[in-house]
Amino acid sequence: MLVSIVVPTLDGGDMLLRSLEHVDAGRSDIELIVVDNGSTDGSVDRVKERFPDARVVRNEHNNGFAPACDQGADEATAEFILFLNNDAFLSPGDLDEMLSAANGDPSGAIWQPVNLNEDGSVDNAGNLFSRTGIFLHNTDVERSSIFSTKGPALLVRTRDFRDLGGFRADYFAYAEETDLCWRARMAGREVRLVTTAKVTHIGGQTTARILGAQDIRYLVFRNRFRTILANASGATLAVMAPLHVLACLGFAAAYAVTGRVGSAASVLKALWWAAGNADVWRSQRADAQGARRVGDRDVMRPDLRGRFTPAVLWRHVRGNLFRWEDAAATAVRDPR
DSSP states (O other): OOEEEEEEESSOHHHHHHHHHHTTTTOTTEEEEEEESSOOSSHHHHHHHHOTTOEEEEOSSOOOHHHHHHHHHHHOOSSEEEEEOTTEEEOHHHHHHHHHHHHTOTTEEEEEEEEEOTTSOEEESOEEBOTTSOOEEOOOTTOOBOSBOOTTEEEEEHHHHHHTTOSOGGGOSSSHHHHHHHHHHHTTOEEEEEEEEEEEEOOSHHHHHHSOHHHHHHHHHHHHHHHHHHHSOHHHHHHHHHHHHHHHHHHHHHHHHTTOHHHHHHHHHHHHHHHHTHHHHHHHHHHHHHTOOSOHHHHTOGGGBOOOOHHHHHHHHHHHSSHHHHHHHHHHHOOO
C-alpha cells in the first residue's frame, strides 16, 4: 500500500460516501480506514457495503477529531497517511500529485493541497505564523513553504507521524494540525504546500451540527494558546504570549460588540484555562522542548512569516467573525 486514507466521521450522511467515491478510495494502492465516532445514520454501513475492504474503527461516543485520527493512524500500514475530512473532495489526480511531491521530498514530513471553497475560490493555502500567535491563512497558491497546514486533507509520512507522537488527543478538535506541524519543524522537518493539488472543502459541516459556535471558539482559542505555550522557545514566548493575549482580548471585544457575549466569554474561558491548567501545558511543553532539534531561527524562518497589514487584518476578521454561525446555518439548511 502506498497510502492509508484515514477518515474520521460522525453521521456523515451522503457526503461521507461522496467524499470517498470522489477520491476513488477503492484503488489497490489505498488502504481505507474509517473511524466512526458513534454514527447513528447508517452512513458507515453504506461505506462498508461500497468499499468492502475498508477497515472500520467504531467508537461508542464522539471521542473528537484528533483522537479519531490517532486511532486510524494506529491501524495504518502504508508509507503515507492522508487524513481526509468527510466533507472534503479530493480527486485521484490531486492525490497522486500530493504523493508524487511527498515521494520526491525526503526532508518533508507533512503536505497539504490548496484548499478551495465550493465556488472554486481559494479558502487557504496553508498557514503562516505571526508574532501575535494568530496564524494567517496564506492565499499565495504558488508559495510552497508554509509554517503549518490547514486540515481537510493532510498528508504525512507515517514514520514522521509516529516519531512526533501523532496528534495530541486531549485537543479534541482544532489546532491539532498546527501543533503537529510546529513540532515537525522543531524536529528539523519541512511542511509544504503542494501547489499543483487542490481539494474542495465544504467546511465545518460535522462540527457545526454537534457543537455550538461558543464551544468551537473555546476549543480554537484554548488549543492555539496551549500550542504557543508548549512549542515556542523561551525568547519567542516572552514576546508572543502577551501579544497573543491582547489579540484574544480584541476578538472577545469584537464578539461582544456584535452581540455574541457567549462567544466573548468562550475566549476569556480559553485564556483562563491556561492559568488554571499550568500543569497540563507545562508537561506538554517539557515533551515538546525535549524533542526539539533546531532553534526558532530555523523553525520561524522569514519565508514562513505572515504580516498583519490592515488589509490582511480586515480579511482575517471578516472571515472569522461570523464563521461558525454561518456554518451552523448551512449545516441545518443543507445537511447533505
